[in-house]
Amino acid sequence: xxxxxxxxxxxxIDKYLRRDRMPHIWCPGCGLGMDITAFIxxxxxxxxxxxxxxxxxxIGCTGRISGYIKLDAYHTTHGRAIPFASxxxxxxxxxxxxxxxxxxxxxxxxxxxLIHAARRNVDLTVICVNNFIYGxxxxxxxxxxxxxAFSSTAPYGNFEKPFNLVGVAASAGASYVAxxxxxxxxxxxxxxxxxxxxxxxxxxxxxxxxPTVFGRKNNRSDALGLINELxxxxxxxxxxxxxxxxxxxxxxxxxGDFLNEPRPCxxxxxxxxxxxxxxxxxx
Amino acid sequence: MAAKYIPLTGAxxxxxxxxxxNPDVLAAYPITPQTPxxxxxxxxxxxxxxxxxxxxxxxxxxxxxxxxGAAAAGARAMTATAANGLALxxxxxxxxxxxxxxxxxxxxxxxxxxxxxxxxxxxxxMGARDAGWIQVYSENNQEVYDNYFMALRIAENEDxxxxxxxxxxxxxxxxxxxxxxxxxxxxxxxFIGKKKFKxxxxxxxxxxxxPLDLQDYYFEHKKQQHEAMKKVFxxxxxxxxxxxxxxxxxxxxxxxxxxxxxxIVIMGMSSVMGTVKEVIDAARxxxxxxxxxxxxxxxxFPGEYLKKILSKxxxxxILDRSDSFGSLPPLFTETAAVxxxxxxxxxxxxxxxxxxxxDTTVKLLEKVVTDLQxxxxxxxxxxxSEYLGVRE
Numbered sequence: 001x002x003x004x005x006x007x008x009x010x011x012x013i014d015k016y017l018r019r020d021r022m023p024h025i026w027c028p029g030c031g032l033g034m035d036i037t038a039f040i041x042x043x044x045x046x047x048x049x050x051x052x053x054x055x056x057x058x059i060g061c062t063g064r065i066s067g068y069i070k071l072d073a074y075h076t077t078h079g080r081a082i083p084f085a086s087x088x089x090x091x092x093x094x095x096x097x098x099x100x101x102x103x104x105x106x107x108x109x110x111x112x113x114l115i116h117a118a119r120r121n122v123d124l125t126v127i128c129v130n131n132f133i134y135g136x137x138x139x140x141x142x143x144x145x146x147x148x149a150f151s152s153t154a155p156y157g158n159f160e161k162p163f164n165l166v167g168v169a170a171s172a173g174a175s176y177v178a179x180x181x182x183x184x185x186x187x188x189x190x191x192x193x194x195x196x197x198x199x200x201x202x203x204x205x206x207x208x209x210x211p212t213v214f215g216r217k218n219n220r221s222d223a224l225g226l227i228n229e230l231x232x233x234x235x236x237x238x239x240x241x242x243x244x245x246x247x248x249x250x251x252x253x254x255x256g257d258f259l260n261e262p263r264p265c266x267x268x269x270x271x272x273x274x275x276x277x278x279x280x281x282x283x
Numbered sequence: 284m285a286a287k288y289i290p291l292t293g294a295x296x297x298x299x300x301x302x303x304x305n306p307d308v309l310a311a312y313p314i315t316p317q318t319p320x321x322x323x324x325x326x327x328x329x330x331x332x333x334x335x336x337x338x339x340x341x342x343x344x345x346x347x348x349x350x351x352g353a354a355a356a357g358a359r360a361m362t363a364t365a366a367n368g369l370a371l372x373x374x375x376x377x378x379x380x381x382x383x384x385x386x387x388x389x390x391x392x393x394x395x396x397x398x399x400x401x402x403x404x405x406x407x408x409m410g411a412r413d414a415g416w417i418q419v420y421s422e423n424n425q426e427v428y429d430n431y432f433m434a435l436r437i438a439e440n441e442d443x444x445x446x447x448x449x450x451x452x453x454x455x456x457x458x459x460x461x462x463x464x465x466x467x468x469x470x471x472x473x474f475i476g477k478k479k480f481k482x483x484x485x486x487x488x489x490x491x492x493x494p495l496d497l498q499d500y501y502f503e504h505k506k507q508q509h510e511a512m513k514k515v516f517x518x519x520x521x522x523x524x525x526x527x528x529x530x531x532x533x534x535x536x537x538x539x540x541x542x543x544x545x546x547i548v549i550m551g552m553s554s555v556m557g558t559v560k561e562v563i564d565a566a567r568x569x570x571x572x573x574x575x576x577x578x579x580x581x582x583x584f585p586g587e588y589l590k591k592i593l594s595k596x597x598x599x600x601i602l603d604r605s606d607s608f609g610s611l612p613p614l615f616t617e618t619a620a621v622x623x624x625x626x627x628x629x630x631x632x633x634x635x636x637x638x639x640x641x642d643t644t645v646k647l648l649e650k651v652v653t654d655l656q657x658x659x660x661x662x663x664x665x666x667x668s669e670y671l672g673v674r675e
Contacts, residue, residue, distance in 0.1 A: 059399070077367055077396060078314075079342060109312065109342040109371075137313040138322060141339050153313075153325040153339050 013040045016050070018070050025064060029215075029223025031182030031208030032062060035129055036069065038185045038206075039100070042192025053096040056085040058105035061136045061210075062129040065100045079110030082117045085124050086266075093267055096196060097123070103130040103144040107163050111143070118172035121200040123265040127192070128165060128203065130247075131210035139213040146249035150217045164246035165205045170259050175200035177242050177259040181207040181230040184255065191257055200265040207234075207253055218249075291463045293456035296424040297363065297389045297449070298323035299463075300431035302333055303471040304387075307358035309337040310349035314368035315401045316453040317391040321363055347372035347379065347388075354384040355492055357482025359435075363389030365453060366407045367396055373411075379446045380415025381508060382492055385438035385480050386446040387431065388416075392553065392604075393453040394639040402640020403453030405552070408581075409605040409613050415508050417447040417515060418582040420552040424461040427451045429532060430579075432474055436522045439480050442514045452554040452604075454640060466530050474529050512583045519580070537588045538577040541567060545574030547655040548593070551602030552578060552614065555636065555643050559602075562648040573652055581614070586621040593618070597659035598630040600651045602671075604637045611668050619666070630658050633668035647672045 011017070013036070026032050043050065050071060057066040059078035066073035076084045081099045089097045099106075106114050106128050117124060133151055134140040141151040144165065145158045170177045176198040180188040188206060195202035209215070209226035220226055230253070238256040245254040264272065291299060297320045301309075309328075311321040321339075328337045340346050346362045353360035364372060369390065379386050394400040395407045408418055419434055421427040427449070434447040451457055466474075483492050496504060519536060527533040540560055542548060549559050556577045566573045576592060576599070578585050593599050603612030610616065615633035622628035634651060637643045651671070658664050 075399065078371075111341060134313050137315055137318045140313040140318065140322065143341060152322040153337075155326055155329045 013037055016040050016070055018068055021068055024068055026061060027212035029209060029211040029226070030061070031131070031206070031210070032065070032129060034182040034185055035127075035188075035206050035208055036065065038182075038188040039127065039192055041185070041189035043196065045189060046193035046196040048096050048196055052094060053098065054085075054088055056081045056088065056097065056099050058101040058110060059136075060102040060105050060134065061131070062100060062102035063105060079105055079108070079113065081105065082110060082113040082124070082126065086117055086122050089123055090267070093123075097125070098196070099124055099126045101128065102135070103128055103132070103165065104134045104142045107143045107165060107168070115168065115172040118169055118174040118201045118203065120266040121173060121175055121263060121269075123199050123201070123267060125192070125195045125198075125202045126169075126204070127206065129206050129208045130165060131208050131214055133210060133214040133217070135210050135213040139217050144247075146247060148249045149214075152217070162246070164243065166203070166242035166245065166258060169203035170242040173201065174203040174259070175262050176202035178203075178257045179205040179207065179242070179245075179255050181234055181253065181255060182209060183227055183230045184234070187236075194257070194260065198260070198262060199268075200262055207247070207255070286464050286466075288462035288464050290460045291424055291428075292319065292458055292460050293421075293424045293427050293451045294319035294391065294458065295323050296428040296463050297431060297451070298327070299465055300428045301361060301389070302327045303465075303468055304359070304361070304431065304435055304475060305333045306335050306361045308350070308353035308360040309335050309362065310340050310346045310353070310360070311337075311362050311364070312340055312343045312346045312368060314343065314365050316393060316403070316457045317363050317365040317368065317389065319457065320389050320391070343368035343371040344375065347375040350386055350388075351375055351379050351382070351384060354379070354386050355382070355483045357480070357485060359478050361387050361389070363391070365391040366393035369407045369411060370395055376411055376414045376416065378493065381504065382483070383444040383508075383511070384446060384483075385444050387434045387438055388446065388448050389431075390448045390450045391453045391457045392450050400639040401453070403455050403554070403604075404638045404640065405450075405603070405605040406638070408448060408450055411448070412582055412613060415445065416582060417443075417445055417580070419447065419449055419580050420578075421449065421451045421456065422553055422556045422577065424456060424459070424463045425532070426534075427456065428463050428465065429526065429530065429534065432471060433519075433522050433526055433534070435475050437515065437518055439478055440518045440522075441479065443511055443518055444480065445508075445511055445515070450553065455554045470529055474526065515583050516585065516588075534579065536578070536580055536585050537592055538579060539592065540575035540577070542574035542576065542592075542595070544572055545596060546572045547598045547600070547652070547659050548574045548576050548596050549600045549602065549648065549651055549655070550576040550578070550593075550614070550618070551604075552581065553604065555602055555604065558643060558645060559648055562645055562652060565645075566649070566652050571652060571656065573655070578614075584617050586617065589618055590621045590625065593629050594622075594625060594627045596629045598632070598655045600632050600634055600655045602634050602636050602643075602651075606635050606638065615668065630662055630665045632658055632664055632666075634671045635668065636671040641672055643672060
């Protein structure tokens with residue numbers, strides 16, 4: 001076979017990727033490439049032993065991450081990433097367990113798991129890539145689709161109020177909450193490092209561009225245009241109250257490192273509870 | 284006006300039928316390869332072409348729950364799903380049947396994980412075969428379209444009152460375009476009629492659905508479900524006859540293809556039977572007396588029909604698009620069981636094919652024909668099972 005004349009340079013994070021699984025299934029202009037790079041950078045920054053890390057994902061475009069990152073990974077069923085991850089963590093507390101999944105997976109079909117894991121403060125880092133739509137299945141209304149945005153199940157515009165993801169996570173009890181866009185790679189990486197270092201339930205929302213599905217249905221199919229839009233619409237406010245910053249179709253996207261309030265995680269509370277019971281029995 | 288063919292995918296055929304049925308409520312969640320049904324139907328909803336209240340719920344568990352709730356309130360309620368979606372519905376799938384709610388659910392058959400596979404096989408609905416639902420399997424897009432109307436009539440029949448799954452093969456049928464002849468709205472309207480089932484929670488008198496039912500009556504209630512299933516085939520026959528009169532297309536519980544003088548037959552369900560018919564036509568050219576038998580229903584199981592039809596042949600090859608690990612596959616097992624007390628029975632061979640959407644090619648089916656010829660002559664390989672087209 002004739003060799004290509006183009007010299008293919010290695011990507012800086014190549015050693016963390018499963019090259020044999022490339023080309024990946026993500027569309028040109030998708031934010032997931034930037035999100036993965038930020039994740040790897042954040043992991044390096046936090047000095048996490050990659051051999052001790054597990055990635056768990058659900059179904060959807062983001063769910064495919066577990067097959068592309070060269071770490072122990074579990075691609076679970078739709079919505080079940082968090083309970084799988086909780087099981088992993090409980091079986092081996094030395095592991096760093098990361099859930100990397102999409103808005104539909106984590107907040108629709110798996111919404112119940114998210115609020116309860118946050119309530120218990122299970123020591124997980126949950127990264128939610130929010131593209132405002134069910135991308136892989138063809139662009140149906142998701143629980144994040146802004147009012148007025150178009151989808152294949154809302155051809156004349158969505159009228160259902162979406163979730164404010166950071167608000168839900170904070171209200172449910174997450175001990176670390178942040179929101180960035182795919183464009184804010186450095187800040188996102190910093191946040192991922194902080195989340196990984198937090199011993200408890202950490203939640204990061206990444207507002208991520210989807211030109212092929214969300215964009216195409218909403219007259220924003222230009223990938224670069226969507227990146228510019230994320231730059232123009234976002235405002236950093238680390239002091240914002242996460243429950244008060246819902247994302248609308250065209251309005252401001254408040255981003256930042258909103259909440260960092262460590263409290264005993266599930267395993268610690270559990271051990272404390274057992275210890276107290278034993279003491280009572282011994283008395 | 285002369286009837287006209289229009290090009291539709293299997294999923295669009297289902298959506299078109301649902302549009303003409305015009306259900307009161309639709310609750311669904313996206314899952315490949317079912318999604319195009321609900322996407323197309325959502326367009327009808329958004330355009331105001333139907334009166335349906337549709338809700339894109341947060342999971343299939345919620346989709347079936349909402350459908351059951353709506354049906355209990357007396358609505359014509361529908362949903363559609365596939366594979367893992369059906370699996371997530373599981374507990375309410377049973378409840379829909381045991382509370383005797385006439386729901387019609389579109390199923391686009393897909394392999395049930397793991398590992399994840401989005402393509403067509405019957406592992407999803409075969410797993411649900413004991414849930415108490417009627418199951419009808421469609422070979423092509425026209426049959427998909429037609430089955431929806433018949434399914435609705437069967438479900439709502441007062442002697443039946445059981446939910447129905449209308450199955451088509453993922454991608455092979457759901458995403459392939461074929462010419463479909465839709466009936467005028469008026470014909471559909473007359474055929475399906477006004478719903479007689481008024482619901483269970485009608486506010487006329489207080490009624491509790493699904494309360495605790497222990498050793499006192501649970502057993503009797505289960506027996507009643509069985510009794511209802513026993514009444515299904517006479518109802519199906521009457522509805523198929525009426526359908527033929529109104530729509531001009533005749534269906535039987537079991538479709539026979541070139542079986543008049545056949546010595547051997549291939550039996551199977553859904554889309555593979557299209558390929559089987561091609562293979563049979565070619566084999567007939569060569570003078571091989573081979574035919575095909577296609578059960579359209581798997582629940583209730585058409586055992587008596589199969590007993591009568593299959594006893595005419597020397598050998599039958601039974602294609603299952605699902606496996607039963609540690610046993611023999613379902614269509615084969617149940618068919619074989621029918622002949623336990625018969626003195627005249629065909630030789631039988633089981634083939635597990637097309638798992639995870641693997642193509643069952645003409646070449647593979649030609650091998651089945653050769654196998655069956657040998658089986659009919661020598662009896663060799665009787666009551667054995669093999670995987671068709673798997674790499675060893």
